[in-house]
Amino acid sequence: MKRALFGGLALALLLTGCGTQSSEAQIFAMNTFMTLTVHSPHAREDVKAATALINQLDRELSVTRPESEVWALNHADGNPVEVSSDTAALLKAALELGEKTSGALDVTLYPVVKAWGFTTDEHQVPGEETLSALLEGVDYSAVSLIEGEDGAAVTLPQGIELDFGALAKGYAGEVCADLLRDSGVTSALLRLGGNIQTIGARPDGKPWMIGVQDPSRPDDPDAVLGSLAIVDQAAVTSGGYQRYFEQGGVRYWHIIDPSTGSPARSGLSSVTIVADSGTLCDGLSTALFVMGREKALDFWRQEGGFEAVLVEDSGEVWITAGLSEAFTPAGESTYTLHIAEA
C-alpha cells in the first residue's frame, strides 16, 4: 500500500512537471499593446521567436520610422525601391483587396489621414479644397510591384504615399501563427491590440471565446455584444468608436472613405470579420465598414471566404450564416439580431 501511495505521488509529480508549458509576452509594437500567449512544450522559445518576428515587421512596415521600408518608399521621389518579402507579400495582398473591394480599402490614403491629424493626434477638419487635391493622389492601382526571382521592387508615383495601418497587425498575427504552427504549436492566443489571432483551440480542447466589443459602450471592456467561438482563425473589428475627435458637436473618426476623403458614415458602428487569414480580416473589417450593410452583405455573398458581424447605428446586428453557431449574444443585449443568408 505504501509503495502504491508513493508510486502514485511520484507519477503525479512527473505528470505535472513535464509536458506543456505556457508562456506569455507583453510587447509594445506597431503602435499598440500586444499579448502573446503560447501553450506548447517549448513555449518560451516560441514566444521569443514570435516577439522577434513582430518587432522585425514593425521595423519594416512602420510608416513613421525613418528606417522602415515603407518610409523609404514614401520618400523615393518616384524611384523604384527594393523591398523585403514581407513588404512585397503585404503590398500584394493590399492591392488585391483594393481591387476586390473596388477601392473601399486603399493603402494610398495616407496623405488624407495625415490631413485629418490622425497620425499625430493634432486633429483638424481639412477644407474641401485640400481634401479634393489630396484625393487626386489616392490610387492604389498606380502602385507598381514587380516580383522577380531575386526579390521584389516597388515604385510609387510622386505624391503617392503608402500606409499599411489597416493591414499590418492582421498580417503580423497571420505570419506569427504560421511560424508557431511550423514549430509544432497547437494552442496559442495572440492579442494584437484589438485584433485576435488564434492557433488551434484552447489547451483544454475547447474553442477560444472571443468577446465582440459593444460599440455603444466603447469605454467598458466588459460590455460585449456577444462572443465568438473560434478555432485556428483570426478575428478583427473596425469601428468608429475608438479613435476619433469631436469638433463643433460632430464626431470624426479615423476610418476614412477613400471616395470622399472624410470619415466613413455608412450607418455601421462596427464590423467584425472572422477568417483564416488575419490580413484578410484586418483589410475587410475596414472595407466593409466603408461599404455599409447592404454592400457589405452583397460582397460577402459574392466573394465568400470570411464571416462577419455587422452592427448598425440603429441597433440592428447582422450575422453571416456561417457564424450562426459560433456567435452567442450577450445576456442583456438591447440589439436586434438578424442572420444573413448566403
Added chain:
Amino acid sequence: MKQRSNRFWLWLLGALMVLSGAIAFWVFTRTAAGTTAVVTLDGREVCRVDLATLTEGYTVSYTGEGGITNVVEFAPGGVRVREADCPDQVCVRQGWIKTGVAPIVCLPNRLTIKITDGQPGQLDGLVR
C-alpha cells in the same frame, strides 16, 4: 505490530488529505475573491494591488520617461486611469476595468494596467 504500523500510515494519509484539502480550499477561496491589479511602465512591473482587500479607493501617479503622467485610481473591485496628460486620452476614456478581458493601455506613456486572477471569465479575448 504489523496492524499498528498499517494504522499509523492510514492516520498519516488521512491527516495529509485533510491538510492538503484545507490548503487547497484556502488557496482557491483566496484567489477567487482576489482581484489583483498589476501596473507596468515601459514593460516593467511597478505596482501590484489586491483590490479585494481595499475598503476605500486611493490614487497613485505614474510618470514615464517621456514625462507623461497617468493618475491611477485603485478602488474595491476595480481600477481606472482617473486623469492623464497624454494627448489621446484613450486610457481615461476606457474607464473602470473589473476583469482581465482587456487591459487598460496608455500607449504614449507605455503604461498598462491589467487585472489578474479575477473572476475566471468565460472570455479569452476581446475584438474591438
